[in-house]
Amino acid sequence: MSHSLSSLLSSLPQKPGVYIFKNAADKILYIGKAKSLRDRVKSYFQPPVRLGPKTAQLVSQINAIDHVEVASELEALLLESRLIKKFQPHYNIISKDGKSPYFVQITSEKFPKPVVNHEPKGAVAGPFLSGLIARKILRYFRRIAPYCVASDHSRPCLYSQLGLCNPCPGNATTNPKEYLKNIVFLKRLLRGQFKFVLTFLKKSMQEYSKIRDFEKAAQARDQIKNLSLLMHIPILPDEYIVNPNLTADRHQEALESLRLAIGSWPLARIECFDVANLSDSAVTGAMTVAINGQLSPQNYRHFTLSSGNNDVARLKEMLTRRLKAGWPPPNLIVLDGGKPQLSIVNWDIPTIALAKQDEIIYTSSSQIKLLRTHPGLQLLQHLRDEAHRFSRRLHHLHRKLIIK
Secondary structure, three states, X not given: OOHHXXXXXXXXXXXXXXXXXXXXXXXXXXXXXXXXXXXXXXXXXXXXXXXXXXXXXXXXXXXXXXXXXXXXXXXXXXXXXXXXXXXXOHHHHHOOOOOOOEEEEEOOOOOOOEEEEOOOOOOOEEEEOOHHHHHHHHHHHHXXXXXXXXXXXXXXXXXXXXXXXXXXXXXXXXXXXXXHHHHXXXXXXXXXXXXXXXHHHHHHHHHHHHOOOHHHHHHHHHHHXXXXXXXXXXXOOHHHHHOOOHHHHHHHHHHHHHHHXXXXXXXXXXXXXXXXXXXXXXXXXXXXXXXXXXXXXXXXXXXXXXXXXOHHHHHHHHHHHHHHOOOOOOOEEEEEOOHHHHOOOOOOOOEEEEEOOOOEEEOOOOEEEOOOOOHHHHHHHHHHHHHHHHHHHHXXXXXXXXXX
């Protein structure tokens, strides 16, 4: 495994998402889903004897790894199936071992229902390597978009009593338009359009409340609750379908938004510094680096510190040593802290401080408060959190040696 790939693995988030393996020609080899991107991707890079022949062959061709972080395992599963369907990577196709994949279809009848089969034409979701996975997804979504699977509509079905078929076609008062609205929701959910459904349900709940239809308002409220609990209001996975360069574009978006916020450019290399200590013993510091908006673990550095009895003095020692080193110069320095940390600045490189409690950015002359969804702030937070993690790693090692 190359040094660049090894560094990339440690920077992957321990969150759900989809990973994309590419070869030297930038061609997609394999797309997979993960509960933890870092743990799942790391599991591929073992001695070849521990891997199956196909997996070993796949790993030998990996030159780059892309990923899309999402909010839940279910969202990762849906995004994975859509990306496989669009790009049809070689190793996803051969991994089926001759088995036909499963798809979710919506029948065309007065009261449509979802069915799981092997037919890709007209499918609203898939491919899935297991029919159990497809049916599990439908069970999740049925609490948000109820539907009927009964063939006999002469009387209400059992699921209508459980709230999983509402309105039920077996009820003489059921309005087909109300039932079809749920089917539209189901299609949207299966396509990953969660935000659309959530927005529509919130609007419906407000409208039902205004006309004092409290029963329908409560139903919409429960649907909102189920969707929010399931998905935690995720980003739209369709973005990667439209733009395979989504990750690179997001890095650029973060840099441009940060430039506008702090008035500094270029930002090709950003360095963040943090100090870790406990009772003035085993004091360590860390430098984390982002290159063109992407974390670059191979450029991280540890420092064992001794100066003074406060973090500001130790931070000054660390920066003094860093600026004397022969490493490439940064375009921006980020200090973990607030206004006191900026008092150490005696260099010409643009420098800011980031206060963790309120996430306020301090410059030499101002304070900047950005929304927590601001891409530039999120980049700084990621760098700061990485510096905290990295500095504590060496700190804990020193503490163990002291205890021994």
